[in-house]
Amino acid sequence: MKGKKKINSNKIIAKSILITLSLLMISIFSNISLANTEKIQNNDYINLTYKFNNPTIEKIIIKEESYDRISFSNTINIGEPNEPCLPVKGAYILLPKNCDINKIIVERNNPIYLGSNYVIEPTSTPIPISKQNSDTINPPKPKKEVYNSTNQYPNQNYTKIGVYRFRGYSILVLELYPVKYYPKNGELYFYPELTVNVEIFQNVNDDLLFRGLMKDKKDVITKIDNPNVIQTYYSKKEISSSEIDDLNLLILTTNELKNSFNELKNYHNAEGINTEIVTLDEIGANDPENIREYIREVYITRGLDYLLIGGDDGVIPAKNLWVYGLDEETTPYTTYMPSDLYYSCLDGPFNYDNDDKWGEPNDGENGNDIDLFAEVYVGRACVDNIEEVENFVEKTISYINLHNEKDPYITEVLLLGENLGNYGIASWSGNYLDQLIDNSTDDGYSTLGIPSDIYNIITMYDREQSWSMNDIIEYVNNNDISVINHDGHSNYHYNMRLTNDGVNYLENNKPIFIYSQGCNSGGFDSTDCIAESYTVKTDSAAFSGIWNARYGWFWAYSTDGDSQRFNREFWDAVFGENIPEIGKANQDSKEDNLYLIGRSCIRWCYYQLNLFGDPSVSFFYNKPKKPETPTGQKTGEAGLEYNYSTMTTDPNNDQLYYKWDFGDGNISNWIGPINSGEICTIKYQWNKGEYNIKVKAKDTNGDESPWSDSLPITMPRNERLKNYFVYYFDKLLDLIINFDLKII
Numbered sequence: 064m065k066g067k068k069k070i071n072s073n074k075i076i077a078k079s080i081l082i083t084l085s086l087l088m089i090s091i092f093s094n095i096s097l098a099n100t101e102k103i104q105n106n107d108y109i110n111l112t113y114k115f116n117n118p119t120i121e122k123i124i125i126k127e128e129s130y131d132r133i134s135f136s137n138t139i140n141i142g143e144p145n146e147p148c149l150p151v152k153g154a155y156i157l158l159p160k161n162c163d164i165n166k167i168i169v170e171r172n173n174p175i176y177l178g179s180n181y182v183i184e185p186t187s188t189p190i191p192i193s194k195q196n197s198d199t200i201n202p203p204k205p206k207k208e209v210y211n212s213t214n215q216y217p218n219q220n221y222t223k224i225g226v227y228r229f230r231g232y233s234i235l236v237l238e239l240y241p242v243k244y245y246p247k248n249g250e251l252y253f254y255p256e257l258t259v260n261v262e263i264f265q266n267v268n269d270d271l272l273f274r275g276l277m278k279d280k281k282d283v284i285t286k287i288d289n290p291n292v293i294q295t296y297y298s299k300k301e302i303s304s305s306e307i308d309d310l311n312l313l314i315l316t317t318n319e320l321k322n323s324f325n326e327l328k329n330y331h332n333a334e335g336i337n338t339e340i341v342t343l344d345e346i347g348a349n350d351p352e353n354i355r356e357y358i359r360e361v362y363i364t365r366g367l368d369y370l371l372i373g374g375d376d377g378v379i380p381a382k383n384l385w386v387y388g389l390d391e392e393t394t395p396y397t398t399y400m401p402s403d404l405y406y407s408c409l410d411g412p413f414n415y416d417n418d419d420k421w422g423e424p425n426d427g428e429n430g431n432d433i434d435l436f437a438e439v440y441v442g443r444a445c446v447d448n449i450e451e452v453e454n455f456v457e458k459t460i461s462y463i464n465l466h467n468e469k470d471p472y473i474t475e476v477l478l479l480g481e482n483l484g485n486y487g488i489a490s491w492s493g494n495y496l497d498q499l500i501d502n503s504t505d506d507g508y509s510t511l512g513i514p515s516d517i518y519n520i521i522t523m524y525d526r527e528q529s530w531s532m533n534d535i536i537e538y539v540n541n542n543d544i545s546v547i548n549h550d551g552h553s554n555y556h557y558n559m560r561l562t563n564d565g566v567n568y569l570e571n572n573k574p575i576f577i578y579s580q581g582c583n584s585g586g587f588d589s590t591d592c593i594a595e596s597y598t599v600k601t602d603s604a605a606f607s608g609i610w611n612a613r614y615g616w617f618w619a620y621s622t623d624g625d626s627q628r629f630n631r632e633f634w635d636a637v638f639g640e641n642i643p644e645i646g647k648a649n650q651d652s653k654e655d656n657l658y659l660i661g662r663s664c665i666r667w668c669y670y671q672l673n674l675f676g677d678p679s680v681s682f683f684y685n686k687p688k689k690p691e692t693p694t695g696q697k698t699g700e701a702g703l704e705y706n707y708s709t710m711t712t713d714p715n716n717d718q719l720y721y722k723w724d725f726g727d728g729n730i731s732n733w734i735g736p737i738n739s740g741e742i743c744t745i746k747y748q749w750n751k752g753e754y755n756i757k758v759k760a761k762d763t764n765g766d767e768s769p770w771s772d773s774l775p776i777t778m779p780r781n782e783r784l785k786n787y788f789v790y791y792f793d794k795l796l797d798l799i800i801n802f803d804l805k806i807i
Contacts, residue, residue: 109159109261111289113152115241118253120177123184125620126202126487130184133177133242133251134507140623141662142186144389145206147216147244149183150507153658154237154259157287158226159295160273164235166262169220174243174252181249182210187621189389189663191396191614192483193552193582200486202620210246217244220257224658225427228410229436231273232283232296235261236658272359272410272438276366277730285640286436286654309770310365312338312679315346315354316373323452324373327677330460335689335769336679343379351382351405359409362438369646369679373452375445375595376401376588382413383588384422386671388616388664400612401588402670407441407650410434422670424660435657435669440646442607442678444599445587451599458574458598458606459677465573466683467714472543472573476513479535479559480524481551487620492550492580493524495617495627499548499634506623510631511639513546532560536568543573547605548630553581558593558610566596566604574606576645576682578633580617580626585610585673598675607676609633609649616664625664628656629672637682641765646678687713687739687760687768690721694774701751701778706744709758709771713739717762723747726754726776733761749778 118135134140138150158164185203194200209216217240224236237259243252273296280297284290312331314324324340331338343349346357361367372379382405388396402422405413411428414421427433444455466473478500480493488494498505499512500520513520523530523538538544549559556563558581577597579585585594597605617624632652636642642651649672659665688711695707713719720735721743727750737743743758755773 108263109156109259109289109292111154111156111259113154113239113241113257113259113288115152115253115255115257118150118177118242120181120251125184128202128204129182131181132184133181133253135241135253136504136509138241138507139659140507141659144188144663145185145203146209147183147246148186149217149240149242149244151658152239152241152257154221154235154239155287155658156235156237156259156261157283157289157292158233158235158261158263159292160233161266162233162263162295163266164226164261165264167221167223167235167237168260168262169237169239170258170260171220171241171243171254172256172258174254177251177253179248179250181244181251183244183246183249183251187489187618187623189616189625190486190489190619191582192550192580192617192626193554193614194484200484200619202487213245213247215243216246221259222661224660225432227432227436227657228270228272228434229283229286230276230279230438231270232279232287232293233270234283234287234436238658270410272363274363274366278366278368309337310339310361310367311336311769312369312371312677313358313361313367314338314340314371314373315358315379316340316342317378318342318344320373320378320446320449320452323449324456327456327459330463331679334463340373349380351380354379355382355406355409358406358439362409367439369644369677370406370439370441371677371679372403372406372441372443373446375443375447375591378447381405381443381588382421384413384670385420386422386667388614388667396614396664396667398613400667400671401586401673402612403441403443403673404435404437404653404670407437407439408434409438410436424666432660435660436654437650440644440650440678442646442674442676443587444677445591445595445675446599454602455599455606457602459680462574462576462606463680466681469714470543470573473545474518475542475544476518476520476546476548477538477544478520478522478524479530479547479549479551480522480526481560482525482529483551483617486617488622489617489619489624491524491526492617493522493526494622495550495580495624495630496522496524496548498622498627498631503631506621510635512631512634514638530560532565535559535561536565539575540568540570544571544575545573547575547577549577549579549581550627550630551581553579553584553593553611553615555583555586555589555592558584558597561593563591563593563596563600566593567601569601569604571603575604576676577605577608577610578630579608579610580615580624580630582611582614585671585675586612587673587675588612594675605675607645607674607680609672609674611668612671612673613667614664616668625662625668628659628665629653629668632656643681643683644678645676645680645682646674648682649674649678683766686766687711687717687719687762689769690758690760690771692772692774693723693756693758695756697775698777698779699749701749704746704748706746707756707774708742708744710740710742711760711768713760713762717764719743719760719762721745721758721760723756723758724770725749725756726773727752736763749776751778753777 222238381401383399594610615626636648636651690711696705718736720733723731754776
């Protein structure tokens with residue numbers, strides 16, 4: 064038998080190692096990236112502690128009856144009508160990415176005894192603002208079965224409002240109760256700390272509306288109590304705006320009206336707000352469901368922020384949402400109302416049970432609540448024809464220009480208050496409107512309103528002296544006014560004591576923003592409502608405003624009305640939270656009240672407060688101008704540093720800081736300070752690839768400019784490194800080919 068051939072295994076191993084090393088080098092120098100799947104962090108539970116300072120307790124009088132009121136800072140007092148009105152804290156808790164809730168436990172330990180014999184004030188009753196007959200409304204009276212009970216009130220530590228999504232982030236909303244009350248003997252306790260434990264588990268569902276954009280991350284941080292969890296949403300590379308075809312504002316209209324919106328589009332583009340116009344024919348949709356799907360697609364693929372609907376309900380239909388409200392918990396009100404919230408909140412369905420009532424609290428995903436956090440901020444120009452578009456566009460651009468020019472009129476504000484009836488403190492709407500000035504802590508919560516040291520605030524209140532239609536016409540025509548905030552009786556064709564025809568008597572040359580709590584004046588699904596008369600039927604009056612589609616609501620013998628909560632939170636968004644964009648501020652006023660969505664008519668107001676105007680328009684124009692497109696090396700050698708420069712100016716001549724987005728996932732820190740009008744230069748080295756570099760500025764007050772236009776960058780492979788690689792790779796291949804495999 065012939066002898067067997069034996070191969071030296073050590074040499075085989077050595078050759079295998081050499082081949083593997085060479086393949087690895089090929090991979091490295093060919094820029095082949097290895098997949099790196101990171102497991103999303105799952106902490107099993109989220110733990111947060113909410114702390115409460117000592118409460119204040121005061122005596123109040125309601126219709127000659129004496130009660131006790133307990134309140135904390137950063138809480139609000141609520142309850143069912145005629146039941147104890149006690150402090151509540153809203154909790155907004157971010158859940159980790161791809162996680163659901165297994166259990167919620169809220170611990171209240173070490174209660175502090177405050178005493179006995181307290182008669183906590185009963186909760187007031189909601190009333191439509193247009194209700195004229197005040198004799199039929201009684202002051203709140205303690206409900207006997209509750210106030211004679213020996214049971215703890217409330218009988219739970221918290222209420223789960225729901226889990227809602229904002230741009231792919233899941234947010235748990237709770238009501239927390241820091242007070243325990245025993246009505247029968249009036250014993251009162253409070254808890255200095257409440258600990259919330261949310262037990263979570265991981266699921267495999269990925270939210271398609273999560274874009275991974277840094278602007279989304281920045282916004283969600285302002286809405287939640289536990290920003291540390293946000294890191295679980297960034298297991299993959301963060302996406303900068305330069306990596307998508309970023310679209311700030313979309314104008315949706317018809318073929319007939321499209322060209323008339325071009326001037327507004329071009330103006331926004333020149334100001335750094337990337338704007339496009341699309342028509343119903345171009346998107347192939349004319350019903351709300353398909354329009355919403357199109358908006359969702361543009362939001363996902365192009366980073367959409369704002370939507371302006373260019374047409375009234377007969378041109379571009381609104382979705383009519385169904386809502387239920389209570390007046391004194393005895394008279395239920397139900398109605399359908401036009402709500403552009405449908406185009407703003409893009410998560411999940413709005414009619415899960417497929418009945419004729421869209422927007423019910425069980426119409427969201429899997430029978431839960433509908434989406435109430437907005438992905439896109441929406442406004443509507445309720446136009447029917449070209450002339451109305453021209454009125455709208457002219458006034459909108461005029462308003463922006465006047466702000467850019469710092470016209471003194473921008474600081475002129477008029478508050479219009481009417482007599483609402485015989486309801487104690489709620490008889491005069493001036494008592495409500497006073498809460499919109501400076502800081503207010505009324506009714507157990509804090510809001511920052513219109514600052515009186517900056518704005519010249521004029522009040523026209525029935526509380527002091529009755530005013531008429533002629534008074535408002537004369538004042539508007541003879542004084543430049545930037546803002547009117549109104550509270551009083553209204554209907555579809557009557558608001559601020561003007562009728563549709565009466566609006567034509569307004570001859571102001573500088574356009575006004577109007578916010579009104581009046582009933583039905585924004586019901587644009589009927590014949591032309593008076594909000595349309597103010598905004599598009601004339602070239603004077605208002606360029607924009609917020610009105611109710613149906614009833615506005617106040618509370619008898621209390622200033623804590625449902626509509627008032629949204630009005631206060633709107634101005635708090637503008638001046639307290641630095642949200643000057645009108646559409647975004649309107650939505651923020653809703654989300655700040657989301658934890659109260661089950662209270663009387665809060666949901667009603669949430670749906671009906673539509674913006675008549677361009678949602679991207681800001682109250683302030685103190686931001687630095689859009690920086691110049693960066694200049695510098697557009698092509699070059701990877702691994703070498705290159706200089707890039709830009710500059711811009713600030714309207715207040717403030718010093719500036721610059722932030723650079725290099726398009727490769729890296730964003731610089733703020734660089735500065737640099738004087739307004741001076742050049743900012745930065746060095747950067749690139750890997751092989753194609754990139755887009757852009758820059759934005761902020762002033763010393765934190766006001767940020769739009770992003771600049773992008774400079775495209777192309778960096779080929781490092782040629783010197785390539786030459787070294789080729790030389791040594793040839794040597795390596797020669798070694799492999801000539802490797803001596805001897806047969807033993």
